[in-house]
Every structure is written in C-alpha cells, then in structure tokens.
Amino acid sequence: MQFPWVEQLKGQLSSQLSQGRLPHALLLSGSKGVGKKHLAEWLARLILCQTPIRNGNVDSQACGHCKHCLLINSGTFPDLKSLESNDNIGVDDIRSVTRFLETTAQIGQSKVVVISQIEHMTVAAANALLKTLEEPNVGNVLILSTDNIDLILPTIVSRCQRVDIRPNNQQLTAEQHENHPFANASYLPELSDFESKKNHDQLVAHFLTWVTGHAAFVEFEHLFLSEAKGLIWLERLVSNIIREQHDWLKDEAIGGDLTEIIRQKLDIDSLHRIFQLILATNKQLATYAQVNETMAKQQFLVKLQRLVS
Ligand SMILES: [Zn+2]
Structure with missing residues (x-):
C-alpha cells in the first residue's frame, strides 16, 4: 500500500537527520494502517x-x-531492535530495551529501537520507558508509535518529537480514493466551527446525563444517530475520562463533579470496554465502505447499553 501523505514527513525527518537535529525519541501517531510502520x-x-x-x-x-x-534485510543487524505486540507490553520488554541501549553499538555509530503500539504498555512498562527517555544515550534513537495518542502518558508524549500521520484526501488519486480505507475517515476538526462545537457539546452532555442516570437513553440515542461525527466525539470523550481516572490528565472539558459521578457509576474496566467498542465500530466504519452506517451505529448502541447498565 502507498502512503502519499508520509512523503512530506520523510522530507522533514531526513533533513533533521542530515543536520544532526534528529531527537533521540520520536512518537509516530495515527490510525491503524495509516503508514506508521512504513515510516518507522x-x-x-x-x-x-x-x-x-x-x-x-x-x-x-x-x-x-x-x-x-x-x-537489516536478513534480520540479523545487531544494533536494531523491534518490539511489536498485540498483547500487553510488559516491564520486562522495556527493560530489555534499556539493556540493549546501554551497551555501545556493535557495528555502527548508533542503535535504533522501534516500539509499535505503545498504548499496550502496562503502567510499570510506561514508567520504565519514561526513565529511558529521561536518560538518553547519545546517538541512539527510539522510534515509538501508537494508534491512539490519547492513551499515552502525557509525560511520555512530552519527551518525544511527535509525528502525526494523517491522510490527506487531496494527495490521493481517484482510484486510491475509492480503495483506501482512510480516504473517508474524518478527524476532529478541533471543533472550531461554532455549529459543530454546539452539536458536540450537546452530544457529550446527553451521553453523560444518560450514563449517570439523569436522563433517558432515547434522548442520547436520537442525537447520536443523527450526528455524523458522534462516534469520533465519543471516542475522544471516553479516552479523556479514562486518562482522568488514571490521574493522567485534568481535563477542563469534563467537570470534576461529573467525573466523580462517572467514577461511581462505571469502573475502569467498563470504561476500557466501552472504549474498545467505540474503536472497533469506528474501524468497521472506516474500513468497509459498504457498511450500513446507521445499522452499525444501532448495533453499537445495543452493545453500549449492555456495558453501561
Ligand atoms: Zn545502506
């Protein structure tokens, strides 16, 4: 698969490298399949x-x-280490990376570590990685990547150069436009548009009042089904609540009282399950053009109700 939108990023990174300005840690962020692995x-x-x-x-x-x-082609280059996992990335995995980086490069001048999907790190692993990021060895480069930057500790994000990979519709040919799963994916427009912001706030309010038992489900349901970006807004909201539950973030967008009420109503496991459900549905909608959107959203609501009640 071609990723025309990463070419500009390659240009930036290669000139940084040539000028000796490449930082010791980069964090590639973007949806699954958007080209993170290719760029890394x-x-x-x-x-x-x-x-x-x-x-x-x-x-x-x-x-x-x-x-x-x-x-590297034969997979036997001693100064390159890759960590890829669909399960949790544990503290031992990160310690092995730290040990790898502590010794000097065997062949060249520098060592490179690539860690994919760092949102799968356990809390202990994240803390171990944080320590590694705080004590960089000259010449070594860590290339981290994540499908969901909202799940990454802000202290990790702030120690990396962030590289956001977003598809750009204009760079796609007509054919790619039809076949590329991300061609029609919509991203948060930072809610700068007044009307859009109003709809967003309403949807969030209805979701929260329903979850906390202060309003009927039907009101949220009605709004959710009529709002094209509803699922993406929910994704952001729930990930923010999860981070707040972990004390990773104090988000002004969610009132402290409300968070406390949500805490009483939903435990962290339920929140994670809701988040996974949102991600799965978003992916389903972004990947398969023939999916009936209304039906997918209705199925989502049925499952969501089960998780909340
Ligand atoms: Zn070469």
Missing part, C-alpha cells in the same frame, strides 16, 4: 545505512545494498 522502518534504515542515497543536501533513503542494509 524507512527512518530506522536511513539512520543505520552506511551510504544513504543523497537528494541535494539531504540523505533521503537507505541504499539497500551496504553491509548494514543487507544485515
């Missing part, structure tokens, strides 16, 4: 390549045939 691999190879291809003043691409490139 491209950058890791470029950093480690002995004779990168030059474009003007900038090293723009690994050569693919130097000793380092060949070892």
